[in-house]
Amino acid sequence: MKLTEGDISEENVGELHDVYKQGVVKHSYLNPINLYLRKSFLGWKIKILKIRDQGYIAFINQRSFFNTFLFPGIFNNLDLYDKLYLIVKNKKFSYMYISNIIHFYIDSQKVLNVYNQIFNGLSRESFIDVIYDNNVKRNKQTRHRININLKKAKEKNVRIYLLQQLNADLFKEWYNNCYLYTYDNKPPFPYSKLYSYTEGLLRNNLQKFIIAKVDDKVVGGIAILMDEYSNIAWYNLGAICKEGRESGAGYLLTDTAIKLVSEQNKILELYGKSVSDHDPKHENIFNFKKVFGREIEIPYFSYINPLLNSIIKLIRKIR
Structure with a gap:
């Protein structure tokens, strides 16, 4: 062999x-x-x-x-x-x-x-993954936290849009408003490369891109990798600006993604972090994701x- x-x-x-x-x-x-x-x-x-x-x-x-x-x-x-x-x-x-x-x-x-x-x-080393599947059982406190923020998003008039194909203007606005903000103006990928990659995924029907708007301004967006052959969907990309965080857009986007994946009878892997990673930004993202899923430990060799x-x-x- x-x-x-x-x-x-x-x-x-x-x-x-x-x-x-x-x-x-x-x-x-x-x-x-x-x-x-x-x-x-x-x-x-x-x-x-x-x-x-x-x-x-x-x-x-x-x-x-x-x-x-x-x-x-x-x-x-x-x-x-x-x-x-x-x-x-x-x-x-x-x-x-x-x-x-x-x-x-x-x-x-x-x-x-x-x-x-x-x-x-x-x-x-231990890597802690965050999974949303049928085994997720949220306690009263967690359900309350999610519901409060979903209610806030509704009160702030957050609107969700599922892009069937990539709109260059919307993606550029999301990149400038949210992606650059998330990475403190030091993005891992320039706009042109990230656009081409994302457009390629949507063209091949391998990704769902969800945008959040407040008063016609893009305040957040997440991308979920999903194909017809695997029962695992993957949180591929996400970024929210300050206004989006304050309006509950992150909760509404993630809740929408979970419903979208669940309708296809798939498991959503939100990804996580290694136990030794104490970067405050990574900790905050991890703690946010934990609200929606359950933790799975997978060794990292x-x-x-x-x-x-x-x-x-x-x-x-x-x-």
Whole structure:
């Protein structure tokens, strides 16, 4: 059994999409069309480890020796997971590499157990994901908090719009009003790249983009990755300006997204943060998301070659 490393490209994205559709577990983020658009427009150096037409594992080749793997792998047979995860561990989590794994939520305990078993000997950190599914049970205090803010949004005349195709003017207004505000005018992606990526997702019917307005001014927006093959939808993008936060727009947008996903009988992964991440901004976002979902702990494994680690420490001392 051999994994072949290669790029994701315009020539093979259709073939990979056929493989994705046959996967026994799927996640909308790992849809090869999303991965290809991220590579094309956001500059992600995404590569694929593929086993013939039976499946693939995506990873980001950030530098010469640094890889971030995007799990789970997409395979057409559950029995392949233990064999292929072991191959990946032996090939990429050894030698002159720094490697880590981001594992997206899936509702397959068997695959998660294989993941834990194979990589358990590596450095481990807890990642807390936030999930909305049928198992979410909100207490009285949480329900009250949500209802108060939904009522506020109604009183402030917040209006919600679901974009079927991307409107350049609306997206530009959202980017300028909300995205730049959220990132303190230091956005991770410039407008042109984020627009092209988002437009590509909507054109391929892989994303729902929801805009909030107050008095005809865009005050917030979130994007949900969702495809017809996976039962997992993904909170892909979101930003709200100060006025939007004060008007309850964030609650109304998230509540709308949850209803949209639930109508399709899907699970919404709101994403979360690692336990060691104490950035106040990340803490605030995480605490907001927790209001709507339940917490799932998924281990985050990483590996750094001891020799490479020594070289890096030596270089830092010299500097």
